[in-house]
Amino acid sequence: MSKQARWIEELSNIKDGKLYLFNHLYVGNRRNNYTEEKHESLLEAVTNRLVDDYGFDSEVAGNFYLALDEIIRNAIKQNKKYGVKGPSAVAEIYIDGSYMAFVRSEGTFDPKQVPAPFTKEGKPKIDDHGKGMFIARSYTHKFMYLLTRQNKVGQTEAFLRIDLDGKYKSRKKIISEPVKVLELP
Numbered sequence: 573m574s575k576q577a578r579w580i581e582e583l584s585n586i587k588d589g590k591l592y593l594f595n596h597l598y599v600g601n602r603r604n605n606y607t608e609e610k611h612e613s614l615l616e617a618v619t620n621r622l623v624d625d626y627g628f629d630s631e632v633a634g635n636f637y638l639a640l641d642e643i644i645r646n647a648i649k650q651n652k653k654y655g656v657k658g659p660s661a662v663a664e665i666y667i668d669g670s671y672m673a674f675v676r677s678e679g680t681f682d683p684k685q686v687p688a689p690f691t692k693e694g695k696p697k698i699d700d701h702g703k704g705m706f707i708a709r710s711y712t713h714k715f716m717y718l719l720t721r722q723n724k725v726g727q728t729e730a731f732l733r734i735d736l737d738g739k740y741k742s743r744k745k746i747i748s749e750p751v752k753v754l755e756l757p
Contacts, residue, residue, distance in 0.1 A: 606658020
């Protein structure tokens with residue numbers, strides 16, 4: 573089974589054996605200049621498609637914009653370590669009332685080791701670590717990582733899903749549940 577087929581099964585619970593193709597919104601390389609204009613254009617296109625083409629509420633689409641923005645920015649930070657400008661790839665797919673996006677970056681990390689962005693008293697931490705993952709988990713119906721170690725560096729892919737009829741998790745549940753991580757050799 574391909575990596576993307578495994579992701580679709582995991583994200584959407586669709587096990588029909590069909591081949592689904594992702595629409596690649598951005599594929600980067602070391603020479604590409606991923607600009608702020610490209611970033612905003614990509615996010616606006618996704619938001620417009622969610623509302624105009626797929627019938628999502630504008631508030632849900634706006635929340636997804638925030639989540640995707642944070643995850644792409646995390647990928648940009650990660651990729652700077654390897655001389656890549658921007659995320660490695662951003663893609664989308666829509667299946668049966670679920671919109672899914674993935675963001676690929678170079679290198680791997682342990683998402684379970686990223687702390688919650690709050691103190692024990694519930695106040696935001698100043699260091700900003702964990703904010704993107706918390707926002708993504710708050711504004712999506714499913715959020716997970718796939719780590720692959722095919723070379724020395726490896727790759728990390730973050731997957732986000734929202735559903736037309738879905739409900740968000742509570743803050744308490746988000747903090748108490750670990751981030752789902754799949755690892756492939």
